[in-house]
Amino acid sequence: MSIRQLTLFISLIILGLPAITRAQFFIGLEAGGNKNSLITNNSNQAFTSYDSKSGISVGVPILYEVNDWFALRASPSYMQKNYTINRTGFFNGIYQDNINGYLQLPLMGQFSFGDDQLKGYVNLGVYGAYWLSGKVKGSEANVLNPVDSSYTTVAPSNIAGINNLYPYNEKYTFNPTKDNRMEFGWIAGIGISYETNNGNRFFIEGRRTYSFTDQQKKYMINQTPRYNDTYGINVGFLMSLDNLSGRY
Amino acid sequence: MSLGSNKKTIQMKKINYFLSRLSIIGFCFFIISSFSSCRKDITQVNAPQNYTGNNFSDVFESFWNGMNNNYVFWSIDSTNWDRVYTTYKPLFAKLNLLDTTDNNTALNYFQQMTAGLIDSHYTLTYTGYNNQQFSPSFERKLKINSITPDSIYSLPQAMFDSLIPLKYIDAGSLKKGVDSVTQNGFTSAFEAVSGTIQNKILYLYFNSFSFTQTGPNVAPVLNYFFDTLAKLPPSIKGIVIDVRGNGGGEIVDLDYLLGSMITKPLAFGYTRSKNGNGRLDYTPWAPAIVTPQQGAVAISLPIVVLADHTSVSMAEITAMAIKSLPNGKFIGTTTWGANGPLAPAVYYNAGQFTAGSYVNVYTSSTMFKYLDGNIYEGKGVPPDIFVKETSAAYHSGDDQQLDAAISYINNH
Structure with missing residues (x-):
């Protein structure tokens, strides 16, 4: 299904709703942790793996409840989509953690079920994100800082016995030729919310964000794409705007 | 309304509720299952040595992809590698690997594709055909030579074998020796000369960075130099390290040589390699x-490094390291321009590789940037004091560059 088809479908649901009986706005705060993987292929690289890495996210969920089972939800948020490049075997110790911060705006339809207080729900939508910042932390073999092993009789058991490792922890400098800082994708979640007597809600939600844009611009032939794929869990609360404005 | 009718209505509502939730869940599963269709296919990336090389299309693919992934200078190299792909892929597809004429045509194509690469270590060896070699940087120097004669030729070996030992080195201090060493699979002569000049300058010449392979003839030369350095006589006013015509070699020798003259670590530049398959994926x-x-x-004391247009690789790196010392000075001519250190490809997932068992690619594993922020790959390191040798001076028994070094030390 294309984005266009999905957008059309969601629009039809909204427009076709028979009656907006108790439309209500909610706003709140959410935070959580996630695990991101960079989906790519590097099978030509010896002793090298791309591994998932955990990160954090914080956001401000905004919910427009159309009726008791459908709501629209936006959740502007800061979200990390991290991953690690690890060298293995003889090269164990060489790695790079890529800490990437995104400003993300998911737009979702929320389908609820359950009783008035305890509800289960499913979210589904699309998101747009901007790659805001990057940091690289790791360790590399420093070719021009050799361990003077040639003058000893000790056979190295690790690359660190040949070249001193250079540890680094620095801001990532974006390359406008290579880095695609805009990201779009699908987002889906499943959660449980509990409504208190005063109408506020607490929720816990598992979420998957699935990028369908390459992390790189198309700048060379035979380019292997790189996609972020993130699983996260968020907790948060939503306050009814009616409550905030004093109307009960 | 009857009780039965109410029950029926409630039942219908429950069924509708159930169906609507079921349709929502079904819809969500459908959407989630269609997620992956929005992505481009991620195909397997193969290492160049794993291609069969059974035909020229295969050889070309392995070579082009190997270069695409392993070459470390894409950020500063002006070669349009995508254009190379679109131009030469169909040309290679027309060639027959079992035809001699086509093999020669392929060699021409390889040379055309790589002629502009700035990596000045870069050498192709056609291991699957005739073992001929092609070096783009050497070809470029040949062209320069047609305009400026002698620009690619090393100084005569007699300069180091006889002129310097006999004319410049104090007779009682002369140490000189030659051993046989192996570099990149080739056996070559490792020669070193040391001694004092005018009893004021400690001099060392060596033609390759092969200290670890030093044999019985060169060892006394190096021992003399390093022993004198460790207990420097008060009469010594400066040191000359002569790497003219030096083709480079082992990286650890730099620590052994220059590390004997400093007591604090010396940072003189930076290196970076690849950390991904993209052309612009680099480590910090x-x-x-x-x-x-x-x-x-x-x-x-003043430390002068003598280097010239045939000082390559570690010789250039040594010149830059000495140049970065507060008491260091580089005298001579601009070096060859092959500054990127090499290591086995597996160390950095970059650098040298073999494409489809047809062509071996000798190329840097890392890129070097000097302390001043400049990358001299393909350009050569400029001297602090430019002094050129001339045939006339040589034939009249003078080493103009060594004369300049002596003069510099005498004046500082």
């Missing part, structure tokens, strides 16, 4: 460091 810059050796003494 790591500092290039000379580590002081045990028993080293801090030399505050």
Whole structure:
């Protein structure tokens, strides 16, 4: 299904709703942790793996409840989509953690079920994100800082016995030729919310964000794409705007 | 309304509720299952040595992809590698690997494709055909030579075998020796000369960085130099390290040589390599460091490095390291321009590789940036004091560059 088809479908649901009986706005705060993987292929690289890495996210969920089972939800948020490049075997110790911060705006339809207080729900939508910042932390073999092993009789058991490792922890400098800082994708979640007597809600939600844009611009032939794929869990609360404005 | 009718209505509502939730869940599963269709296919990336090389299309693919992934200078190289792909892929597809004429045509194509690469270590060896070699940087120097004669030729070996030992080195101090060493699979002569000049200058010449392979003839030369350095006589006013015509070699020798003259680590530049398959995927810059050796003494006297247009690789790196010392000076001519250190490809997932068992590609594993922020790959390192040798001076028994070094030390 294309984005266009999905957008059309969601629009039809909204427009076709028979009656907006108790439309209500909610706003709140959410935070959580996630695990991101960079989906790519590097099978030509010896002793090298791309591994998932955990990160954090914080956001401000905004919910427009159309009726008791459908709501629209936006959740502007800061979200990390991290991953690690690890060298293995003889090269164990060489790695790079890529800490990437995104400003993300998911737009979702929320389908609820359950009783008035305890509800289960499913979210589904699309998101747009901007790659805001990057940091690289790791360790590399420093070719021009050799361990003077040639003058000893000790056979190295690790690359660190040949070249001193250079540890680094620095801001990532974006390359406008290579880095695609805009990201779009699908987002889906499943959660449980509990409504208190005063109408506020607490929720816990598992979420998957699935990028369908390459992390790189198309700048060379035979380019292997790189996609972020993130699983996260968020907790948060939503306050009814009616409550905030004093109307009960 | 009857009780039965109410029950029926409630039942219908429950069924509708159930169906609507079921349709929502079904819809969500449908959407989630269609997620992956929005992505481009991620195909397997193969290492160049794993291609069969059974036909020229295969050889070309392995070579082009190997270069695409392993070459470390794409950020500064002006070669349009995508254009190379679109131009030469169909041309290679027309060639027959079992035809001699086509093999020669393929060699021409390889040379055309790589002629502009700035990596000045870069050498192709056609291991699957005739073992001929092609070096783009050497070809470029040949062209320069047609305009400026002698621009590619090393100084005559007699300069180091006889002129300097007989005319410049103090007779009682002369140490000279030659051993046989192996570099990149080739056996070559490792020659070193040391001694004092005018009893004021400690001099060392060596033609390759092969200290670890030093044999019985060169060892006394190096021992003399390093022993004198460790207990420097008060009469010594400066040091000359002569790497003219030096083709480079082992990286650890720099620590052994220059690390004997410093007592604090010397940062003189940076290196970086690849950390991904993209042309522009790089590691951060790591500092290039000379580590002081045990028993080293801090030399505050002028240290002059003599290097020239045939000083390559480690010879150039040594010139830059000495140049970065507060008491260091580089005298001579601009070096060859092959500054990127090499290591086995598996160390960095970059650099040298073999494409489809047809062509071996000798190329840097890392890119070097000097302390001043410049990358001299393909350009050569400019001297602090430019002095050119001339045939006339040589034939009249003079080494103009060594004369300039002596003069510099005498005046400082």
